[in-house]
Amino acid sequence: MEKYPILFSRRELIEGNGFIAGVSVNGRALLSAENGETWVEGVNPGGFTAKGSSSSEALAAFGEEFRLVLFDIATEAASFEVFKTSVEAFFNETNRTALREWEGAVTEVRQGKLAADWLDRRPAESPLGIEVVRIRQPKAAHNQEGVAAIAA
């Protein structure tokens, strides 16, 4: 079973209880295919998974699951500060099992044993993180397309 190390970036606009928040994430995930299905597990943020019938479908579902997790966190949060703290905790809950496989897959990509021509390549050491900001003045310039790349 091949496993692919994925780096992804997304920006979401989330309505909470009395606030609107922008959430920008640079994260990593592990994509694997088994029994005709493709699964994507979050590494950072960990703690959620998506699947699809193809890699592109699974990655799209992963983005949707990420958004739904943020919705659940927003429902629980009584204030922007609580939401921000909870989202940061979510990001920092690393999936250690998936991380070990992610790092092994990066080695395979670098050795040329694993390729994903359907994805751009980004250095595995690319900065990771999540930024949660309160949106007071919405601007079209804030909009950002989600992207995924293979870590190399």
Place this chain on the structure above:
Amino acid sequence: MATGGLVTLKEIREMLDVCAPGALIVAKEHHNWVLWNGRTYRGLPLGKHGKRVNPEIEGGQVRRMARFFEILECAKKQLPQI
């Protein structure tokens, strides 16, 4: 036991009682959250038909939750279909 790789929420609770004693499953609007050992898995599906008392959840989803909590070997003994 559910068939076709499906696992009921009750079976997941029983597995967690053995493999992750003290774990809590909390239903949220979009997912079940599973809390154990200071960590939270926020992506366990509610089940195919939304919130129900004992929904069936895909075994692959349960396997990945078990990987997150690093209890997979124990979980597979309790729930061979995952």
